[in-house]
Amino acid sequence: MKYSIYVCLIGFILDLIIGDPHWLYHPIRLIGKLITYTEKMVRRCFPKTKSGERIAGIVLAIIVMFVSTGIPLGILVVCYKVNSYLGIVIESIFCYQLLATKSLKVESMKVYKELKTGDIEKARYAVSMIVGRDTKSLDAIGITKAAVETVAENTSDGSIAPLIAIIIGGAPLGFLYKSINTMDSMIGYKNEKYSNLGRFAAKLDDVVNYIPARFSAYMMIVSAFILRMDGKNAYKIYRRDRYKHASPNSAHTESVCAGALRIQLAGDAYYFGKLHKKEYIGDCLREVEIEDIVRANRLLYMCAILSFALLLGVKLVIIMCIM
Numbered sequence: 001m002k003y004s005i006y007v008c009l010i011g012f013i014l015d016l017i018i019g020d021p022h023w024l025y026h027p028i029r030l031i032g033k034l035i036t037y038t039e040k041m042v043r044r045c046f047p048k049t050k051s052g053e054r055i056a057g058i059v060l061a062i063i064v065m066f067v068s069t070g071i072p073l074g075i076l077v078v079c080y081k082v083n084s085y086l087g088i089v090i091e092s093i094f095c096y097q098l099l100a101t102k103s104l105k106v107e108s109m110k111v112y113k114e115l116k117t118g119d120i121e122k123a124r125y126a127v128s129m130i131v132g133r134d135t136k137s138l139d140a141i142g143i144t145k146a147a148v149e150t151v152a153e154n155t156s157d158g159s160i161a162p163l164i165a166i167i168i169g170g171a172p173l174g175f176l177y178k179s180i181n182t183m184d185s186m187i188g189y190k191n192e193k194y195s196n197l198g199r200f201a202a203k204l205d206d207v208v209n210y211i212p213a214r215f216s217a218y219m220m221i222v223s224a225f226i227l228r229m230d231g232k233n234a235y236k237i238y239r240r241d242r243y244k245h246a247s248p249n250s251a252h253t254e255s256v257c258a259g260a261l262r263i264q265l266a267g268d269a270y271y272f273g274k275l276h277k278k279e280y281i282g283d284c285l286r287e288v289e290i291e292d293i294v295r296a297n298r299l300l301y302m303c304a305i306l307s308f309a310l311l312l313g314v315k316l317v318i319i320m321c322i323m
Contacts (some may be wrong), residue, residue, distance in 0.1 A: 011095025
């Protein structure tokens, strides 16, 4: 609590300025490797039945959450005992690495740049790095929609949700959130391989993102008004389409973005060669265009800055009341 304001502020600013340089090994990759290793372990230890795989999934989640949170917590305890400034530096770096605002913008803008040059193959490859769907058959409009949808959806998962976690509980709570979110992205699929093993992780992700998704949506609506986009339509589409997704959380910011930009997102998509039927989100008041990627990123940044200012303000008030 004593240094939490400083580490949150430094981490947030570092993320907006630096992002995730490729030369720096990211801790989320370590969590990913931990998930892969633990999955192999629990699959060997539990029977390959429906109940066996579900129990294995619960054990996997507990191990991953414990290790992913415990190690950073242990490092910080030691650092703060050695020197307060060392603790602040290390925790600030942890907080910075838990946020993905700039990296989301950077990766989506790679898609934008390839589309601007007219190289569809490179644009397909660039968008395949940030989406889970099949991209080989996407045209320029499909690629643009995929990039916009990813920025919109990950405004909550990649930026606001971890921001809420670190402001409440510092880097350790941030790592707990990211371990859950990473498990969902790796094993939370409703397919033959993970429908049972990944069920607990997927449900857990739905729970921890319930409030952040809705908070992010309202912050994005306010951002739309500030940026002079269609804020009224953003709210209208949000109220109408926020549950038009298999996940109870994913369509919240996506529906706001569709409304603010006055475009239609979502619809059918292929995953691992299989067609998945999806409802459309938003109204086709105009055609999707490449510049919508830039507009979605403007919404992302404004939403992140507004959310950070509000959350930090609330935390300051709480600290002052406690003192």
